[in-house]
Amino acid sequence: MTGFPWQEILAVLGVLIPVVAFVWEFAIVGRKRLGYRIQMDTTPAGLNTEHARAWQRLERKSGERLKHPSFVLVRIENIGSAPINTGDYATPDGDNVGLSVRFRGRTVAGVLVTELSDDNLETFFRKDKWPDSSDEQEEDGHKIGIVKLPKVKLNPDDHYKVLVVLERAGKQEAELAEPEVVGTITKAGDGRISKTRGQTGTPRWAVVLICFLLMVGMTEPFIFGQTLGTGAPLECASGTLVVTGSTAFTPVVEQAAESYQEYCPDARIDTGGMRGSVDGLQRLESEADPEERASTVVFSDGTAGADSPALVPRPKAFMLFSIITNPGTEVHNLSSDDLRRVLRGEVRNWADIGGKDLPVVVVDRESESGTRMTLEERFFESAAQPGENSTDCERPRGDAQGQVLRCRRTSTRAMLDTVAGTPGAIGYSETSAAGERDDVTEVLIDGQAADFRAAEEGAYPYWQTEYAYTYGEPAPESLPAKFLRFLTNQEGADILRHAGHRPCTELRDAVRCRPS
Numbered sequence: 001m002t003g004f005p006w007q008e009i010l011a012v013l014g015v016l017i018p019v020v021a022f023v024w025e026f027a028i029v030g031r032k033r034l035g036y037r038i039q040m041d042t043t044p045a046g047l048n049t050e051h052a053r054a055w056q057r058l059e060r061k062s063g064e065r066l067k068h069p070s071f072v073l074v075r076i077e078n079i080g081s082a083p084i085n086t087g088d089y090a091t092p093d094g095d096n097v098g099l100s101v102r103f104r105g106r107t108v109a110g111v112l113v114t115e116l117s118d119d120n121l122e123t124f125f126r127k128d129k130w131p132d133s134s135d136e137q138e139e140d141g142h143k144i145g146i147v148k149l150p151k152v153k154l155n156p157d158d159h160y161k162v163l164v165v166l167e168r169a170g171k172q173e174a175e176l177a178e179p180e181v182v183g184t185i186t187k188a189g190d191g192r193i194s195k196t197r198g199q200t201g202t203p204r205w206a207v208v209l210i211c212f213l214l215m216v217g218m219t220e221p222f223i224f225g226q227t228l229g230t231g232a233p234l235e236c237a238s239g240t241l242v243v244t245g246s247t248a249f250t251p252v253v254e255q256a257a258e259s260y261q262e263y264c265p266d267a268r269i270d271t272g273g274m275r276g277s278v279d280g281l282q283r284l285e286s287e288a289d290p291e292e293r294a295s296t297v298v299f300s301d302g303t304a305g306a307d308s309p310a311l312v313p314r315p316k317a318f319m320l321f322s323i324i325t326n327p328g329t330e331v332h333n334l335s336s337d338d339l340r341r342v343l344r345g346e347v348r349n350w351a352d353i354g355g356k357d358l359p360v361v362v363v364d365r366e367s368e369s370g371t372r373m374t375l376e377e378r379f380f381e382s383a384a385q386p387g388e389n390s391t392d393c394e395r396p397r398g399d400a401q402g403q404v405l406r407c408r409r410t411s412t413r414a415m416l417d418t419v420a421g422t423p424g425a426i427g428y429s430e431t432s433a434a435g436e437r438d439d440v441t442e443v444l445i446d447g448q449a450a451d452f453r454a455a456e457e458g459a460y461p462y463w464q465t466e467y468a469y470t471y472g473e474p475a476p477e478s479l480p481a482k483f484l485r486f487l488t489n490q491e492g493a494d495i496l497r498h499a500g501h502r503p504c505t506e507l508r509d510a511v512r513c514r515p516s
Contacts, residue, residue, distance in 0.1 A: 033080030099183035245280030277370030301370025315513035432500025
């Protein structure tokens with residue numbers, strides 16, 4: 001057995017399986033996939049005057065009663081493994097229509113959104129974003145009713161349902177033609193929306209592939225243990241690593257550390273000291289113990305600057321940040337100029353800029369926060385903002401009567417909680433964290449929502465590069481070096497995407513990890 005070329009065979013399998021998985025995922029299936037289901041397409045069998053009076057009252061917007069109504073329930077769903085953003089729909093940027101549903105031989109009498117997998121999807125169906133829901137054409141002597149669906153941002157497994165009321169038109173065929181859903185997603189194979197159906201079992205090919213991969217995975221450590229005398233994975237390192245820094249990046253760090261430790265059980269990663277970018281950098285630079293310095297990684301929203309030459313930066317992710325308000329302000333869009341005035345305390349009441357009659361309350365992060373420094377860099381040319389004059393965001397301290405209330409919070413979660421619970425409050429947060437909350441409003445800046453494509457094109461200003469800092473260059477085989485490689489090149493990159501960030505390698509300017 002020792003002379004059998006196990007290593008060569010497993011090496012070939014190690015190359016072939018990722019290649020097959022890559023081809024399947026990106027060339028055949030695609031990470032971005034949009035699907036639809038026709039969950040109902042029915043026509044009432046008859047209109048019994050005694051039991052079906054409600055049907056008799058069905059009518060068009062013009063008041064004309066429907067004579068031959070039918071009802072169609074369409075489900076649109078993200079069946080891929082990556083989010084579908086509004087910029088992914090293959091229609092012009094100025095056109096808000098993402099998909100169309102065509103009904104041959106029928107015209108559209110009414111459209112109603114009946115189900116949203118996430119309440120945040122409701123914003124895409126507001127009247128200002130979805131003004132014209134239907135249209136009709138004529139083709140080969142047949143009328144075709146058309147329902148126009150807006151560009152909706154869908155995370156994996158998100159869906160929405162639309163109920164359409166129709167009227168037969170023109171020649172009355174024995175059977176109604178099946179509805180046709182038309183649309184294309186860019187950068188996703190052929191990108192066409194595909195018809196899906198509920199699946200009650202696992203396909204046989206998937207069972208076989210899973211069993212094969214499990215067999216290879218379970219056999220490899222044993223074989224390499226016998227032939228090489230060790231079963232340690234290539235990128236594993238033992239020891240203890242302390243990770244600190246940005247609170248906005250904490251969810252990524254915690255999940256990546258947990259995943260790495262499951263993969264490498266001899267590693268111990270401490271993420272309990274995430275107290276802010278500047279705090280982490282200062283602690284690393286002032287650490288006197290060489291061993292502690294060598295086993296510490298700091299994540300920072302932005303660079304440490306030229307004053308810290310011993311700290312070595314590595315760009316890891318491109319992050320978006322959002323301006324957030326308490327929903328009671330009824331403010332959904334701010335110009336850059338109005339935003340500066342509000343944050344400087346020059347606007348005392350939201351009614352002065354078109355909002356509700358509520359006093360403005362500014363919720364800041366502490367001065368060591370990378371999120372705050374990014375705000376000051378993007379909107380105030382790095383100038384410091386006024387200090388706080390309130391501890392609880394409800395009552396002023398000392399002689400601050402008559403001034404705009406300002407308070408500070410020490411973490412992203414505390415910022416979100418305070419803005420959500422304080423009438424008239426405005427603050428700022430990492431975008432993916434804000435997007436998980438339905439009790440705060442993400443405000444458009446100059447009419448632009450927080451979007452990676454908009455940020456790369458220079459239309460959205462509130463973004464930052466997330467850096468990983470070490471004290472000097474870590475040894476290539478050390479735990480800090482291998483953990484940072486894991487975060488960029490392995491499961492860590494998927495963790496970054498899932499958290500709403502973008503790995504630097506996916507940007508056009510990947511080296512600097514910023515818009516080109």
